[in-house]
Amino acid sequence: MASKSLKSLTSSLVNTSSSHTYPSTNYTPNYSTTSKSRSFSNRTYLSSLKDSLSENPHIYDFSEICKATNNFLQKPFSSSSSSTSWRCRIRGKEVILFQRKSRRQIGLPELQERLLAICRSHHSSLVKLFGASTSGNYIYLVYEYVHGANLATCLRNPQNPSYTVLSSWLSRMQVATDLAHGLDYIHHRLGLNSEYVHDHLKSCSVLVTEDSLNAKICHFGTAELCGEIAGNERSSARSYGRLDSRVMKIEGIIGYMAPEFRSSGVKTQKCDVYAFGVVILELVSGEEALRYVFDDGGGGYKRISVIERAREVVAVGGGELRKWVDKRVKDSYPAEVAEKMVLLGLECVDDDPENRPDMGQVDVRVSKLYLESRNWAEKIGLPTDFSVSMAPR
Numbered sequence: 001m002a003s004k005s006l007k008s009l010t011s012s013l014v015n016t017s018s019s020h021t022y023p024s025t026n027y028t029p030n031y032s033t034t035s036k037s038r039s040f041s042n043r044t045y046l047s048s049l050k051d052s053l054s055e056n057p058h059i060y061d062f063s064e065i066c067k068a069t070n071n072f073l074q075k076p077f078s079s080s081s082s083s084t085s086w087r088c089r090i091r092g093k094e095v096i097l098f099q100r101k102s103r104r105q106i107g108l109p110e111l112q113e114r115l116l117a118i119c120r121s122h123h124s125s126l127v128k129l130f131g132a133s134t135s136g137n138y139i140y141l142v143y144e145y146v147h148g149a150n151l152a153t154c155l156r157n158p159q160n161p162s163y164t165v166l167s168s169w170l171s172r173m174q175v176a177t178d179l180a181h182g183l184d185y186i187h188h189r190l191g192l193n194s195e196y197v198h199d200h201l202k203s204c205s206v207l208v209t210e211d212s213l214n215a216k217i218c219h220f221g222t223a224e225l226c227g228e229i230a231g232n233e234r235s236s237a238r239s240y241g242r243l244d245s246r247v248m249k250i251e252g253i254i255g256y257m258a259p260e261f262r263s264s265g266v267k268t269q270k271c272d273v274y275a276f277g278v279v280i281l282e283l284v285s286g287e288e289a290l291r292y293v294f295d296d297g298g299g300g301y302k303r304i305s306v307i308e309r310a311r312e313v314v315a316v317g318g319g320e321l322r323k324w325v326d327k328r329v330k331d332s333y334p335a336e337v338a339e340k341m342v343l344l345g346l347e348c349v350d351d352d353p354e355n356r357p358d359m360g361q362v363d364v365r366v367s368k369l370y371l372e373s374r375n376w377a378e379k380i381g382l383p384t385d386f387s388v389s390m391a392p393r
Contacts, residue, residue, distance in 0.1 A: 057119035058131030058142070059112065064090055065133050065140050068097060087145060094145040095130060098219075102139050104227025111225070118221035121190060125182030127207060127218045132225055139226055146216055151175065151206040151279070155286050155326075162328070164286070169333035170377050170384060171213050172283045176341070177370045178215035179206060183276055184363040186220060187269050199223035199267050201275040202256045203282050203289065223267070255289030255305065259351050270353035273362065277348025281306045284341055286326030307349050310342055334376040337369050344369075 066072070068088040077087040083100045090097070106114070111132065119129050128144040154165050166172050186196050200219040207216045222228070258274035261267060278289050285306060292301040313324045322331070325338055344365055350356050357365075377384050 057112075057115040057129070058091070059108070059115070060090065060131055060133040060140070060142060062133050062135045062140075065097065065135070068095075090130075090142055093130070096143045096145050098141045098143065098222070099138055100141065100222065100226050102134070102137055102227050106134075106139075106225070106227055114221075114224050117190070118224065121185070121220065123182055123185045123189075124214070125178045125185070125216055126220050127216045129221050141222060141225060143218070146207050146209060148207045148209040148216075150204045150218075151208055151215065151282075152203040152288075154208045155203065155282060156288065164326075164328050165208070165213065166283075167328055167330075168377075168382070169329050169338075170373050170382070172329070173337075173341075173366075173370045173373045174213060175206070175208060175215040176280060176283055176366050179217065179276065179279065180359070180363040180366040182215075182217045183272060184359045186217075187272070187359045195269055197223060197267050197269055198272050199228060200253075201272055201279065202253050203279055206279065228267075258349075258353065260353050268353065269359065270356050273348050273356045273359055274353075276359070276362065277345045277356075278306065280341060280345035280348065281310050284326070284338060284345070285309070285324055286328065307346070310346055314342060314346065332382070334373055337372050337376070340369055341366075 068090045069086045072086075074086055074088065077085045077096060079085070083098050085096050085098045087094070087096055089095065111134065115129075115132060119131065121129075127146055130142045130144065132142065133140040149165075157163055166175065183198065183201070186198050190196055198217065198220060200222055201217065205218045207218055208214070209216060253275075256275040256278050258271040261271050281287075282289060287304075287306045287309065289306050291304050293304055294300075295302040309324065313320045321339055321342065322335060325331075325333065344357075344362065348356055348362065374384055
């Protein structure tokens with residue numbers, strides 16, 4: 001499991017700027033006609049600097065999309081009711097191409113403006129968006145391809161339910177910390193006037209990278225670029241009022257939808273906090289956000305929510321929490337930290353959005369709990385760094 005050093009993690013807690021350091025432009029080199037080696041060195045440096053900087057977002061021609069997917073005859077990488085994706089190559093890069101239906105038509109100037117804002121994001125916990133293309137009622141989003149598996153599969157492997165790559169408590173805390181960093185960055189560190197909302201956070205939209213077991217948030221920018229969040233909705237994000245149903249179709253993921261979103265259709269940052277809280281409870285317990293089991297007594301199926309189970313566990317107290325923590329971590333975890341994580345998750349899923357913490361606060365608290373977990377692991381002699389393969393078992 002890969003984990004950040006104490007020095008880098010502490011630095012991330014106190015660093016409130018997302019700016020990057022670039023070479024000073026005030027320095028003017030003293031070129032000499034005889035210093036060819038220095039000129040060559042400068043050109044090499046500028047070339048390497050350009051390669052290291054993020055590219056401008058691409059507005060891909062639709063013909064490039066067709067060529068990359070063999071006119072959409074290539075076998076999809078994944079498919080759902082809302083999107084289809086292909087793993088392919090575009091402009092020499094291995095990418096994941098998502099096709100989604102646009103909820104609202106966006107003109108080219110607005111698309112370019114939104115892409116510029118989203119693609120300039122630089123964070124290790126976000127899957128990078130390279131660019132987009134449009135055709136008819138569809139938008140095509142081109143993301144970097146990341147080797148790994150989604151968090152839902154890592155926690156609940158359908159081929160081998162008793163196995164998980166996240167078999168240590170510290171690996172799960174690493175995932176929680178990466179997600180908290182990434183979501184806090186989306187909410188507060190982009191340097192934009194508008195309040196960005198991810199809107200698609202769930203365990204199957206989080207990638208756990210192979211070898212390092214770090215977490216990356218997928219689909220950043222999807223809500224903005226697909227017209228799922230209109231400008232008037234963002235400006236009224238704090239009001240939690242009812243949204244005109246003629247403007248926006250209410251769409252969300254069962255088990256991750258905040259109560260106020262179900263009643264109003266308004267997507268806010270506090271909705272993201274709610275979804276994050278659900279993922280936290282999944283990490284602790286290994287359970288699905290929402291599942292249905294057969295009720296022998298009633299003769300039908302009953303719904304079991306990870307939120308309801310967490311509330312029951314906390315209400316009972318005592319050793320009930322230890323029983324609820326995923327058995328596959330084999331009771332090897334700091335009980336106090338696990339309890340604090342459950343309580344934090346429940347704060348995030350409070351029915352009243354005003355009672356939920358801000359992601360900045362959540363990020364700091366999760367990071368502190370990660371450090372406590374790491375100190376605990378070092379004291380009892382558990383490994384804090386190792387690699388793992390996600391090959392089928």
